[in-house]
Structures are given as structure tokens and as C-alpha cells.
Amino acid sequence: MALMTGDDYRRSLNDGREVYIDGEKVKNVAEHPSFKPIVDVRARMYDLNHMAEYKDQLTTTLEDGELICRAYKTPKTKEDLSGIRKYVETVLDDLGGVVYRVGDETIGEMWSLFDAQDKLNEIDPTYAKNIAYHIDRVAREDLFHVSANTDPKGDRSKLFSGKEGGTLLHVVEENDRGIVVKGAKFETAAAYAHQAFVKPTILDWGAGEESMAPFACGFIADMGSPGLKHICRTSLGTNRNEKDYPISTKFEEIDTLLIFDNVLIPWENVLFHRSLESAAYIRSTLHRYSAFNYVLRILRRADYLLGTALLNVEQTGLTKLQAVKEKISELINYREGINAHLTAAVANAEVSAGGLMMPNQSLLYTGRVFALSNFPAMAHLTRELVGGQLAVTPDSDTMVDPAISKYIDRYYSVSEWNADERAKLLYFARDLLNSSYAGHRTTFELFAQSPPFAQQMAVFNNFDPEAQREMVRKAADLKSGQTITN
């Protein structure tokens, strides 16, 4: 019951979990070449919490004085939300890169369920007790908590009826120890995390029928549970040269297909069960806190786009051109647009039904859509400003070959930038924009906090348009349109 160290975390992964990658069953996740870089990043985050210089930014205390990671404290004031922002920024500054699924971004999904305590109490008071217990436990035991929402859904059209759950994760048995579940979920970071909040996928749960009840369950799953199998996709950073791929060799977050093969979930880990209402509730509120941490990462990605474009046009003398300055301004507008949404979401934060402090929901969700929908265009603009050398530059081993180095020096040195420095910037730009890892990141950002249509629904459902209706009613002297609601 204390802050973990990096080594505590590495050891904790050796819990008998069943992990598969590249046709191999993994013996030791922390030491396996596909997982080691990202486990080292997460371990570094644990170690940072023990460093005196980071104490204020990265840690805080519970009411009884227990020292915890700041990211795990339920926000009750605007200062708490600013503290979360400071936490994310400090960690990313230290790491020198962007990682998303490292615990702070996913913890907020439990806070969303905490907000529904009254509803859970109506269904079964033990569920409200369980969610409060797990929020406290993650903080006190410093657990790496992730999120499992999406099943491999099969034929989507069959799911629309609200009668047929197909292969979606569901309860197959209830006994005195708990529920037994069967199904599968996609889950980034599961293989090197401690636990996940498993919950129903996106469906019209409000229209769901009684036959869907076994599918309407939410629980905490221990990532080392017997019967749980982690089937991981190939790492895009393994066996790459660190100099040529400075981002993917350090920050590759591995996605897992998690198979629940009749996994027993003890009653104390069950957060709701046979509750279509709870399924509908959690789907509509899931990201009310966690989108903040998510968009903070996109802000950092925008910073890297801007910095990369700027250093490149400065080194090649292109900043003298008005047209190039305008393109840099577009990147600045983008960066500051995200920053404005995040800043205003805290300044205009709202108290939730459960008494927590939520970032302003409309500003947060519109900020998420703004950041994600503009990212591809901003990446493309950066690609354009870096120029074709991004794609044609030889790799570092070739560049240092004595037989050709004089040519490299002649054609790659620019003003005070020698060839090595110039190549380093180009390799960084390639890994940010063009590598397999970069492509994967773009897809991750598109989907990892629900697909674009669901993000637009969050915008629609969290903006109160009554003021706009009233303005038009008044300006156009209308008597109709009084009863429309979202």
C-alpha cells in the first residue's frame, strides 16, 4: 500500500499471465523485446513519483494522508483538474514523447461510474460500494488500470436489433463466488497493465431487450486472471535502429485481443450486471473525465508537429518566405485551438451528479473533435513543410560509411547544421509522420476513445442548444418550437 517503484511494477507483471506475440508465448513480459521499451516507460513513470523534484507535480495525498499518484485522485475542484494537466505535462516532458494508455487516461472511466452511485444503489447497493472501493484501491495500490470496451463484433447488422448479442462478451454463469464471463475485447496495454474496467461496447442499449441482459455487465478484470489470454499484435518498434526510429523504438504501445475464456470475476469486482440501464449510462458518460487526459496528448502531438516543421524550415532558410510563415501559423492556430479548449474546459468546469469536478463537457468534447479531425491535415502540412527528404534520406548506418560520408557531408549539411544533426531531425520527422508506427498512431487516435461518429454524438448530447433556439424564436417572432429537446 504505497507508491510502486519501477522495479515493483516490473515484478508485478510476473503473475502467470498468458501472453502471446509473434507466434510465441511470452515468459517474462518485462524483459521481452516487444514489451520492454514500453514497460520501461511505465516503470520510469513509477520511479518519477519518488523523485523529490517532482513531488508536488506528480503526487498528492488522500484525506487520511496516504501518498498517491496525483493522476489517481478524484477531482473535486478546478485545482484538481489543473493538477491533472500538470501531471500529464510533467510526465510527457520527462519522457520526451507521447504515450496515451499508461493509466491516468483510463482511470476517469471509473469516475464516470462513480457519478452514477444513486442509480447503482437503486439496482444493487453492493455495486455502488464496489466502484468506490476500486477507485480507492487503484490509488492506494498504485495500479496500472486500463480500459476494455470494444468487442470484435462480427456481423454489425445483427446487433442493431437490440435482441441479439452474438459473440459479445457476456455472463455464462453466476455462482457464490462471482460471475463467469466469456467473450473478447480489444485493449491497448492490457499485456503490461494490472487490471481493466471491462464494460459493454457501443450499442443502442436504451433500446435493448431482456435477451441482452447477460451482455450488460461491467467489472474489474485482473490481467493475470486464469482463463484470460492476451493475444498481441506485432510491435512496430522491435528490431529497429533507435537512431532511425527514435519514437517507435521507445513509445510503441502494444494492442491486445483479450480473450475471456470462462473467466471468474469475483463479486467484489462486479460493478453492474444484467443492467441495460447501467450499460446505456456508462456508454453515454464514459469519457467525461478521460477525454481531458486524451486531448492533452493530442496537444503534445501538435507541439511535436509544430516544432518539427519549424526547425526544418528554419534550418533550410524557408522562414524568410511569407507563404511558409502562413503555414506555420496554421499549425500554431491548431495547437492553440486545442490549448484553448482544454484551458476553458477547466475554467468552466462543472460539478457532476456524484459531486466530482468534471471538465466542461461541451468544451471538452468539441475540443476532442477539433483536435482529432484536424490532426491528419496538420500532419500533412508538417510533411509538406519538411519536404521530400523526409522520405528519401538514407538510414544512419549508410550515412556513416567512410566510403560515402564526404558526399553525405556535402549534401546534408545546411548552415550550422551538420549532416548528422540534419539526419536526426529527418528521422524524427519520419517516425512522427511516415513510419508504420506513425500510421498506427493515427488510427489509434481515430478510434481509441471511440470512433468519430460516437465522438460527434458526445458533442451533440453535451451541448444545450436552448439559448440558440430562443434567440431565433425571439428574432423571428416564432410561437412554435417550444417543446423540442435533444
Ligand SMILES: Cc1cc2nc3c(=O)[nH]c(=O)nc-3n(C[C@H](O)[C@H](O)[C@H](O)COP(=O)(O)OP(=O)(O)OC[C@H]3O[C@@H](n4cnc5c(N)ncnc54)[C@H](O)[C@@H]3O)c2cc1C
Ligand atoms: C489502435 C487501436 C487501439 C484500440 N484500443 C482500444 C482499447 O484500448 N480499448 C477498447 O475498448 N477498444 C480499443 N480499440 C477499439 C476501438 O474502440 C474500436 O475500433 C472502435 O470503437 C470502433 O469499433 P470497430 O472497430 O468495431 O468498428 P465498427 O463498429 O465496425 O465501425 C466501423 C465504422 O462504421 C461506421 N459505423 C459503425 N456503427 C455506426 C453507427 N452506429 N453510426 C454511424 N456510423 C457507424 C463508422 O464509420 C465506424 O467508424 C482500439 C482500436 C484501435 C484501432
